[in-house]
Amino acid sequence: MKLELGTFIVKNAVFSDETHLKNHILSINRQELKELLIQDLDFEDIQINIARPGEEVRIIHAIDIVEPRSKISGGTIFPGILGPPHTVGQGRTHRLSGMAVIETSEPVAGEPTHWREAIIDMSDPGSLYSPFAKTVNLILTCKPKTPLIAEINDSRAPSTVDSGKFADYINSVRIAGFKASAYLAQVTKEMEPDWLDTYELTSIDSSLPKVAIAYPLFHCVLYGENTDTHLATMIHPNEFMDGALINNYNSPAAKRDSTYFKINNPVISELYSRHGKDLNFIGVILYNTAITKHVGQDRVANYAAKLATLLGVEGVVLPGGSHAYNGAVLMRLCQILEKNGIKTVIISPEMSDSPGDAGFTNYVPEAVAMISTGNYQEKISLPPVKKVIGGYNILETDEDAASSLTVPIRYLYGATNHSGFDKLVSKQY
Amino acid sequence: MKKVRIVLYLNQFYAGIGGEEKAGIPPQVKEGETGPSRLLSSILGNKGELVCTVYCGDNYITEKPEAISQIIELIKGSQPDVVIAGPAFASGRYGLGCGAVCDAIRERLNIPAVTGMFPDSPGVDKYRTKVYIVPTDERATAMGKVMPVMAKLALKLALGETIGPPEEEGYLPQGYRRNVFSEKTGAKRAVEMLLRRLRGEPFVTERPLPKYEYVPPAPPILDLQRATVALATEGGCVPENNPDKIESAWATRWRKYFIGDLSRLNSGDYISIHGGYDTTFVNQDPNRLVPLDIAREMERNGVIGKLYDYFYTTVGNVGAISTITMFGREIAADMKANQVDAVILTGT
Numbered sequence: 001m002k003l004e005l006g007t008f009i010v011k012n013a014v015f016s017d018e019t020h021l022k023n024h025i026l027s028i029n030r031q032e033l034k035e036l037l038i039q040d041l042d043f044e045d046i047q048i049n050i051a052r053p054g055e056e057v058r059i060i061h062a063i064d065i066v067e068p069r070s071k072i073s074g075g076t077i078f079p080g081i082l083g084p085p086h087t088v089g090q091g092r093t094h095r096l097s098g099m100a101v102i103e104t105s106e107p108v109a110g111e112p113t114h115w116r117e118a119i120i121d122m123s124d125p126g127s128l129y130s131p132f133a134k135t136v137n138l139i140l141t142c143k144p145k146t147p148l149i150a151e152i153n154d155s156r157a158p159s160t161v162d163s164g165k166f167a168d169y170i171n172s173v174r175i176a177g178f179k180a181s182a183y184l185a186q187v188t189k190e191m192e193p194d195w196l197d198t199y200e201l202t203s204i205d206s207s208l209p210k211v212a213i214a215y216p217l218f219h220c221v222l223y224g225e226n227t228d229t230h231l232a233t234m235i236h237p238n239e240f241m242d243g244a245l246i247n248n249y250n251s252p253a254a255k256r257d258s259t260y261f262k263i264n265n266p267v268i269s270e271l272y273s274r275h276g277k278d279l280n281f282i283g284v285i286l287y288n289t290a291i292t293k294h295v296g297q298d299r300v301a302n303y304a305a306k307l308a309t310l311l312g313v314e315g316v317v318l319p320g321g322s323h324a325y326n327g328a329v330l331m332r333l334c335q336i337l338e339k340n341g342i343k344t345v346i347i348s349p350e351m352s353d354s355p356g357d358a359g360f361t362n363y364v365p366e367a368v369a370m371i372s373t374g375n376y377q378e379k380i381s382l383p384p385v386k387k388v389i390g391g392y393n394i395l396e397t398d399e400d401a402a403s404s405l406t407v408p409i410r411y412l413y414g415a416t417n418h419s420g421f422d423k424l425v426s427k428q429y
Numbered sequence: 430m431k432k433v434r435i436v437l438y439l440n441q442f443y444a445g446i447g448g449e450e451k452a453g454i455p456p457q458v459k460e461g462e463t464g465p466s467r468l469l470s471s472i473l474g475n476k477g478e479l480v481c482t483v484y485c486g487d488n489y490i491t492e493k494p495e496a497i498s499q500i501i502e503l504i505k506g507s508q509p510d511v512v513i514a515g516p517a518f519a520s521g522r523y524g525l526g527c528g529a530v531c532d533a534i535r536e537r538l539n540i541p542a543v544t545g546m547f548p549d550s551p552g553v554d555k556y557r558t559k560v561y562i563v564p565t566d567e568r569a570t571a572m573g574k575v576m577p578v579m580a581k582l583a584l585k586l587a588l589g590e591t592i593g594p595p596e597e598e599g600y601l602p603q604g605y606r607r608n609v610f611s612e613k614t615g616a617k618r619a620v621e622m623l624l625r626r627l628r629g630e631p632f633v634t635e636r637p638l639p640k641y642e643y644v645p646p647a648p649p650i651l652d653l654q655r656a657t658v659a660l661a662t663e664g665g666c667v668p669e670n671n672p673d674k675i676e677s678a679w680a681t682r683w684r685k686y687f688i689g690d691l692s693r694l695n696s697g698d699y700i701s702i703h704g705g706y707d708t709t710f711v712n713q714d715p716n717r718l719v720p721l722d723i724a725r726e727m728e729r730n731g732v733i734g735k736l737y738d739y740f741y742t743t744v745g746n747v748g749a750i751s752t753i754t755m756f757g758r759e760i761a762a763d764m765k766a767n768q769v770d771a772v773i774l775t776g777t
Contacts, residue, residue: 427608
């Protein structure tokens with residue numbers, strides 16, 4: 001599988017009569033985009049805004065984040081969603097780098113809000129904690145058709161409106177994000193990229209150690225199918241780059257693995273950059289971690305470890321949270337791999353609430369090599385801002401989102417990304 | 430440059446007053462020099478001045494509720510910029526006393542403080558998150574090694590300088606996980622760490638695992654009818670006036686109490702002083718915690734061979750793991766010396 005990825009650098013975006021990319025400035029026909037998105041999705045309205053790095057803007061109630069990409073050949077971007085579920089990861093794909101599409105929406109009736117809030121501050125100090133403070137962001141603020149609207153914080157109360165539909169609505173919101181992403185990137189169809197990368201797992205010196213990634217699926221969608229009942233499987237890293245795997249769950253913002261982090265997975269980039277030099281990048285094992293019962297966790301961990309053994313890997317990188325029931329699957333997988341002589345490194349955020357709390361809810365003695373992506377319980381003071389996009393009040397605290405806020409960095413989108421996208425780390429004091 | 434003002438806290442022994450027989454003396458200002466004060470002064474040079482030494486008996490400070498306030502009053506008068514307590518080495522009561530003094534100085538007077546203790550002593554687990562504790566050897570012969578580290582840290586605190594991570598400044602990690610920005614992304618660091626592992630090179634995990642020792646279980650008793658069984662508890666069951674003053678939390682001691690031919694523990698004769706649960710039901714009927722009534726019946730009926738003449742007790746409430754581990758070893762040794770074959774250990 002060989003993928004040619006053409007990168008187009010975007011330095012700014014503006015609204016205009018026509019959608020095109022010129023001199024690194026993306027002009028966007030707002031009305032045309034809005035009509036495209038509302039057309040077959042269940043929205044009352046979509047507000048479209050732009051936020052740029054350094055602006056005193058706070059984006060709230062964010063859901064998923066996507067990098068604008070489009071396939072020129074070799075299938076459809078976001079297969080199974082925007083097109084048929086045919087294998088991607090080959091042919092040619094174009095991306096707009098320095099840009100992101102962010103969907104936001106007030107929570108709707110029935111939607112759990114306990115870790116729904118996700119904030120991106122475009123200026124300091126909050127900007128230090130989110131990679132999306134460095135991208136030019138196109139924000140889609142979605143509003144469902146009237147019957148789904150509920151008061152903020154109302155989601156726990158029995159709702160008289162059709163609250164079972166919230167999942168469908170949020171699904172539509174995500175699809176809007178994918179559509180917008182493809183729409184924007186399509187402007188580059190006939191253009192030459194700023195640079196072209198070729199991704200291919202070429203055969204190399206067989207003495208180099210074989211390394212794989214074991215990537216956790218937690219309420220994801222793979223080629224359009226929900227992964228909640230899956231065991232484990234294998235996938236080519238290029239398929240990530242074409243959006244075969246997308247985020248379908250609002251976990252706490254700091255560790256929420258948005259589609260952007262899947263398309264631009266940093267462990268995949270790192271392993272690709274070293275393929276043929278220090279290591280032999282074999283591929284990616286996907287394993288389901290949305291399992292609460294021990295026997296199910298054991299089944300998946302054993303199955304995934306078997307795939308690693310069949311592939312002959314010697315080392316596995318395990319990104320993912322070490323917490324909660326999904327973390328238990330990761331830890332069990334780590335244990336079985338190590339017992340089979342396969343070396344592991346886990347990448348995980350921490351949630352240490354008080355001194356002496358090592359931040360572990362699950363661990364196995366074999367988890368001897370761990371990378372920390374930061375303690376998301378640590379608090380940060382954010383200054384007041386001039387503009388809020390996405391809503392009005394912070395969920396759960398109900399504070400005015402434009403005011404100064406003190407929040408755990410848990411609320412900052414991508415602050416402790418579990419694939420190690422950024423540089424935050426927690427140290428022992 | 431203005432000299433940093435330092436007050437030193439010592440126990441009765443290091444203040445040169447006396448040994449265990451003086452452990453009950455109340456707090457006082459020490460007139461004249463002591464071993465530690467001489468050492469500290471020589472280390473400080475012209476950077477700091479030891480303006481006062483305060484001492485107190487180890488029993489007084491751990492037993493009298495007014496002790497800390499009295500010590501604070503004595504320290505206050507000297508207007509220190511920082512307080513140094515100990516080092517206490519492995520001494521349990523002295524360590525707890527030092528920790529208490531440092532904690533109170535920081536909280537009530539907003540003055541920084543430093544102490545030194547052997548890492549396994551109970552004062553460490555109780556105070557490590559609140560107080561800067563420099564780790565010491567078990568024995569006082571290491572005084573010359575540890576006092577300079579304590580003095581350096583104390584001066585930094587007094588001058589309001591930023592205190593770096595434990596491995597730089599020489600104090601025991603306090604258990605905080607603080608965020609900093611690395612030079613490399615987590616993904617890059619992960620792949621580098623994996624390559625080190627694959628090459629057999631040393632690596633340092635960024636998240637050390639909590640350390641719990643695995644204790645293999647003893648083999649089962651094959652002949653219970655001939656076995657001597659002892660009752661033990663960490664639920665804090667003690668005779669009515671807690672004669673050995675076992676603490677309600679962070680216990681520093683365990684005891685065994687004679688039960689001889691007693692067929693049950695009577696309410697009023699025995700109580701629980703455990704600070705971690707509602708002891709009402711145990712005080713109503715101590716057999717709910719230490720099942721002497723049932724055990725005695727089993728002995729009478731030949732289900733077990735013999736009930737050991739004593740029951741063992743301590744309080745497990747927020748017990749320092751290292752201290753409780755030590756108790757386990759000591760109690761096991763005592764049981765073995767008394768031919769105990771099996772234990773019924775009750776907790777809460």
